[in-house]
Amino acid sequence: MLLHVDGEHSAVGRPYVICSCAMSLDGRIDDGSDARLILSSPADLDRVDEVRAGCDAILVGAATVRRDNPRLAVRAEHRRAARVAAGLPPTPVKVVLSGGGDLDSRSRVFGTDSVETLVYRGAGSAAPPPFWSAALVPGGRVSVVDLPGRPLVDVAAVLADLDRRGVRRLLVEGGTSVHTAFLTAGLVDELHLAVAPFFVGEPDAPTFVGPGAFPQDVHSPLRLAEVRQLDDVVLLRYLVPTSA
Ligand SMILES: NC(=O)c1ccc[n+]([C@@H]2O[C@H](COP(=O)([O-])OP(=O)(O)OC[C@H]3O[C@@H](n4cnc5c(N)ncnc54)[C@H](OP(=O)(O)O)[C@@H]3O)[C@@H](O)[C@H]2O)c1
Numbered sequence: 001m002l003l004h005v006d007g008e009h010s011a012v013g014r015p016y017v018i019c020s021c022a023m024s025l026d027g028r029i030d031d032g033s034d035a036r037l038i039l040s041s042p043a044d045l046d047r048v049d050e051v052r053a054g055c056d057a058i059l060v061g062a063a064t065v066r067r068d069n070p071r072l073a074v075r076a077e078h079r080r081a082a083r084v085a086a087g088l089p090p091t092p093v094k095v096v097l098s099g100g101g102d103l104d105s106r107s108r109v110f111g112t113d114s115v116e117t118l119v120y121r122g123a124g125s126a127a128p129p130p131f132w133s134a135a136l137v138p139g140g141r142v143s144v145v146d147l148p149g150r151p152l153v154d155v156a157a158v159l160a161d162l163d164r165r166g167v168r169r170l171l172v173e174g175g176t177s178v179h180t181a182f183l184t185a186g187l188v189d190e191l192h193l194a195v196a197p198f199f200v201g202e203p204d205a206p207t208f209v210g211p212g213a214f215p216q217d218v219h220s221p222l223r224l225a226e227v228r229q230l231d232d233v234v235l236l237r238y239l240v241p242t243s244a
Pocket residue numbers: 020021022023028029030031039060061062063064065067068097098099100101102120121122151152153154155173174175176177178179181206
């Protein structure tokens with residue numbers, strides 16, 4: 001049995017995949033209010049920034065773009081400078097999965113850092129909206145990648161395409177359906193869960209994952225590699241054991 005370690009490239013023709021999520025004590029990753037729910041402490045946000053800086057790409061689902069409007073960028077200037085000094089773009093490639101293509105051209109994921117944003121969608125989807133012409137996204141570089149699927153694509157095919165583009169380390173930041181898809185497909189090497197010190201308490205608030213057949217069930221659990229206190233947030237870092 002082999003165990004991946006930090007920095008190791010998965011040896012199966014795909015990037016090393018880290019799933020990262022912040023949740024409440026009752027396992028919720030958001031609430032029903034209009035405002036974005038902050039589940040990370042400042043120290044945990046800095047940790048996430050460091051993890052981002054060590055990756056080649058950051059992936060989210062379209063609902064997270066619509067709901068949270070993330071930049072998906074490395075924030076700390078010293079980390080951006082270190083990436084540039086190493087011959088990398090200041091921040092990783094941004095990746096969005098969208099079946100229907102309902103994405104606002106003003107979304108921050110499209111327009112910052114002049115770093116490419118890849119939008120993966122099923123080949124059976126409707127034609128991309130006109131704004132997906134890079135010229136219409138100020139400062140942004142957007143590429144639409146059609147893969148087999150209608151409208152959802154096989155996440156293994158997304159990983160294979162990212163691998164061909166040189167992505168060796170991928171950070172998957174959610175939300176629920178995306179984490180569920182990667183985990184149930186057995187395509188995750190490492191899991192970072194940050195647990196916030198409060199409850200959400202709403203029955204319809206989204207959870208980390210939905211129902212599914214997870215390879216890491218009671219018979220094949222993850223290995224807890226690290227527990228770290230970050231202010232009042234706890235990071236749980238798990239590794240996925242793999243067969244040689
Ligand atoms: N606490 C945290 O760490 C954290 C992090 C991220 C997100 N969140 C929360 O998570 C919630 C969103 O989760 P969610 O499950 O509703 O949405 P999501 O996973 O962010 O996005 C779902 C959407 O992604 C697209 N998609 C997913 N899988 C796809 C595939 N295989 N092929 C093509 N497109 C695919 C589809 O887009 P279309 O609809 O465009 O077809 C789908 O509707 C929000 O409340 C957000 O705040 C929390």
